[in-house]
Amino acid sequence: MDGKCPMCKEDLLLALILPCKHIFCFLCIKGHCLKNGANCYICKMSFDKSLIEKPPSMEAVREGSKDKNRWYYESNNNGWWEFDKRTSEIIEDAFRQEDPTVAFPIGSRTYEINFEAKRQYQKDETSKKRTITRSTRRDIKNLRGVAGIPLENYREDNDSDGIAGLSDSE
Numbered sequence: 617m618d619g620k621c622p623m624c625k626e627d628l629l630l631a632l633i634l635p636c637k638h639i640f641c642f643l644c645i646k647g648h649c650l651k652n653g654a655n656c657y658i659c660k661m662s663f664d665k666s667l668i669e670k671p672p673s674m675e676a677v678r679e680g681s682k683d684k685n686r687w688y689y690e691s692n693n694n695g696w697w698e699f700d701k702r703t704s705e706i707i708e709d710a711f712r713q714e715d716p717t718v719a720f721p722i723g724s725r726t727y728e729i730n731f732e733a734k735r736q737y738q739k740d741e742t743s744k745k746r747t748i749t750r751s752t753r754r755d756i757k758n759l760r761g762v763a764g765i766p767l768e769n770y771r772e773d774n775d776s777d778g779i780a781g782l783s784d785s786e
């Protein structure tokens with residue numbers, strides 16, 4: 617186990633271990649399963665799709681400072697989703713370089729952000745727009761989760777409002 621994802625060949629991001637013991641980035645294997653059904657990219661062993669819909673790991677939410685600027689996209693029903701760490705850093709780098717746009721892969725799709733318009737859209741389907749914003753976890757209102765992993769999964773062992781319960785590891 618060298619810490620790399622067999623799909624994107626990058627360091628594992630939000631690592632998800634399948635029942636067959638193969639490990640992928642959550643978003644990589646989710647992209648594979650949306651197209652091919654819930655089965656392993658390598659050995660094709662099928663698994664319960666709830667693993668993709670409600671992944672058990674909330675490491676993504678636990679890690680990181682509350683005061684660091686991150687990037688968020690609007691939820692379809694109120695509130696904000698935080699981009700995964702890698703994508704958030706790609707966006708932040710482009711923002712600091714004052715690039716007008718930035719493109720990045722999520723799962724099997726390419727998305728683009730236009731900073732002036734504060735919009736994210738799919739590169740091949742520009743009609744699907746979402747508002748984006750730059751904020752910190754301390755200031756973001758109604759954070760729903762990170763990279764499609766809902767905060768409720770984390771709240772189970774947490775009595776308060778979830779966001780305040782996030783721990784700082786930085």
Ligand SMILES: [Zn+2]
Pocket residue numbers: 621622623624625626628629640641644
């Ligand atoms: Zn990957």
Ligand SMILES: [Zn+2]
Pocket residue numbers: 634636637638656657658659660661
């Ligand atoms: Zn496998």
